[in-house]
């Protein structure tokens with residue numbers, strides 16, 4: 227039995243990070259052997275064979291040593307992609323930093339730009355890990371509330387409310403986890419105007435850019451004009467687009483004067499992403515078969531999206547049609563105002579995992595996040611079970 231009180235050694239900013247509500251659900255789910263999880267935050271598809279082959283080939287050719295941040299071919303391929311697909315203005319004042327997934331790179335960005343106590347605006351609800359990363363860097367997330375009636379897009383009025391003289395940056399996430407919202411060009415232009423007026427940095431997380439439906443179009447805020455591109459860091463990843471979450475390759479791109487510090491931060495902690503994984507990522511960007519691979523995944527997500535939104539609305543969980551990513555953000559407050567209790571009940575009685583909206587911020591309360599990155603038949607089964615419970 228330890229005689230030391232270890233709490234005295236742990237920073238307070240970290241002790242507030244645990245999300246007990248999700249951990250409790252996942253732990254409880256282990257008791258049942260027929261659980262259907264609609265909690266997944268990653269593609270249920272496997273990586274394409276041609277990407278696997280590139281990785282295996284890299285290992286066989288002994289590409290297994292440290293590199294300084296990235297393999298140069300990958301930086302070149304990312305630069306081409308950002309220029310041709312995202313319309314970013316790539317020149318000598320621009321730099322790309324590759325890391326072991328977008329999250330470590332985001333940590334490096336935040337580590338590079340904030341002093342303890344400074345603030346970063348995030349939406350409420352938001353992707354949970356933004357809050358954890360910001361707090362772990364001894365900074366503060368400031369919430370700009372988003373409402374369902376505005377399609378979960380922040381208004382300038384809410385951004386103004388979140389802004390203080392300690393604000394250093396704003397996080398933008400389109401397509402959005404957990405709401406599935408996709409920002410229009412006009413909405414992004416308003417955020418750009420706000421950031422310029424307040425003289426803050428924009429960090430735009432575009433990891434779901436390829437998972438987009440109907441007439442929705444993905445815009446990169448950093449592509450608009452030089453006033454906004456010179457204060458924007460674009461974050462992206464191979465995890466979702468190419469179903470390679472476990473390989474850990476992500477990147478950020480932005481003005482060299484910011485990115486050289488982000489590079490250092492990332493380099494001190496990681497040196498580089500996994501080198502064979504970077505060869506798989508290079509293949510993803512350069513092999514013409516990639517587009518077809520991505521399209522086939524998106525087509526299947528779309529089929530599931532239409533099915534699940536219809537069923538959820540029929541069951542009595544009002545759900546707007548998401549425009550991107552692979553989540554619905556569904557109202558559960560007509561059954562239970564407390565989303566944790568609702569999710570707990572669904573798990574106990576139907577053996578289905580859904581994630582309480584309160585886990586994504588105070589204004590996620592009354593909603594649940596439901597992922598359709600699960601096989602169609604499993605989604606059917608989950609909907610049947612939930613219907614039996616709720617109707």
Ligand SMILES: Cc1ncc(COP(=O)(O)O)c(C=O)c1O
Pocket residue numbers: 267268326327328329330353399402403431433462463464465471475476
């Ligand atoms: C919005 C968002 N950003 C980033 C990530 C993490 O991506 P990566 O695997 O590149 O670290 C996720 C994963 O769920 C996400 O939902």
